[in-house]
Amino acid sequence: MKLTQIYYALKVAENGSMNKTAENLYISQPTLTNAIKDLEEEIGIRIFERTSKGVILTREGSTFLTQAQELYSQYENLKYAYGGKRQLKTKFAVSTQHYTFAVRAFEKLVSSYDTLNYDFAFRETQTKEVIKDVASHRSDIGILFLSKYNKKVLKRLFDDYNVQFHALYECRAHVYLASDHPLAHHQTLTFDELLPYPCLSFEQGETDSAFLAEEILSDHHYPRTIKVNDRATMLNFMHALHGYTLCSSIIEEDLNGKENVIIPFQEDPEHPNQNMQIGYILGKDHQLSELGKQYIAIVNTLFTKK
Known part of the structure; x- marks a missing residue:
């Protein structure tokens, strides 16, 4: 297993497309496809499910990339610490349905940090994109709601994308x-x-x-x-x-x-x-990072004021 293969797999998961990833990385699609295929054969699982619209992570693939992301992040930290370059920025991203409380909480979180040392991202987007962003590790947290009407369909999507819902309010x-x-x-x-x-x-x-x-x-x-x-x-x-x-x-x-x-x-x-049950989603094998814990704590504070 090579770090390059892991990097390619992480980028494919982020983009949801082999074509787009190959273009962004300035490599040929056969090179990318073969690298992913070799990685899948070596670890004995299928990481991606090919569809007419691109690729999606399998459940086993999501579990693998969760651990692979940690490994690759450690590699990048070492590279920046000892490679003569500046320190790697800490990343934190939230994808959400259109909620002003989510905006306010993000604003409060970011205002307490020096943005020179962090890469922050906030995405107001469609419901399925919230789920896909978390599943592909593009975002750390997703904010959405469940109701009696949508619960069955959304929970099936949560299972398909290997994410888990945590109720807040x-x-x-x-x-x-x-x-x-x-x-x-x-x-x-x-x-x-x-x-x-x-x-x-x-x-x-x-x-x-x-x-x-x-x-x-x-x-x-x-x-x-x-x-x-x-x-x-x-x-x-x-x-x-x-x-x-x-x-x-x-x-x-x-x-x-x-x-x-x-x-x-x-x-x-x-x-x-x-009833409208508002909460957040994480990858099933993920725990909240320190920034994630602080963000959710701020969200809870906003809820208690209402």
Whole structure:
């Protein structure tokens, strides 16, 4: 087993593509393919599953690369410590659904460190990408939620990608809309009251399955819908189009704007409310790093303030 082979395998897992990895490393695809094949034969497992869209880690491959990543990191640390180069930066990355509390926690974490000595990354992305980022070691932690509706599908994805969910906070669905919305003065809001207005939600890629939605109560049918890709656009449509979205009760007002309000969703027999269990995912064989522990501690602090 060679360090070069391990490096190639880590990069393929990060990119999810043999072609892209070969291009980025400036090597031919046959060279890369043969290196991975030789490594798989030597260790006696299949690291990657080939698909029409690229490659994904097998369960055995994810376990192997978890240990291989530690080995390669030690090698890089030695190289930088004794190779006459500057010290290797510590890396920490979070992938998340679109949550302002996740942004605020990351901001608080990073502000306590000298960014000269760290490589930080924060990715607001689609649900499946959160899972894939953690599985491929692109991110240390993934933030998302489970509900009665999506739990079965997401737990199957967690098993497929060899990641594990850890619950942090549970709440009920709320309606988020502009303070000048015609319904903004209500104490609670029902499904029927929301019908005349567009429901805003984040796109989830090619599948765009309701099971992968970032919004709670995605199993209900909304006659007026608008899909967006980013939080800024959603906030704009909330004001310009009297749109609304369904979310948790955890909102950092100064990040989204204080000109918005959050109102509890009032269930009825045909449109029941649901519990929203917010948590984080890690690789099944991973433990939180020191930075990870600090990040989750900050998240928990934000939850307790609500």
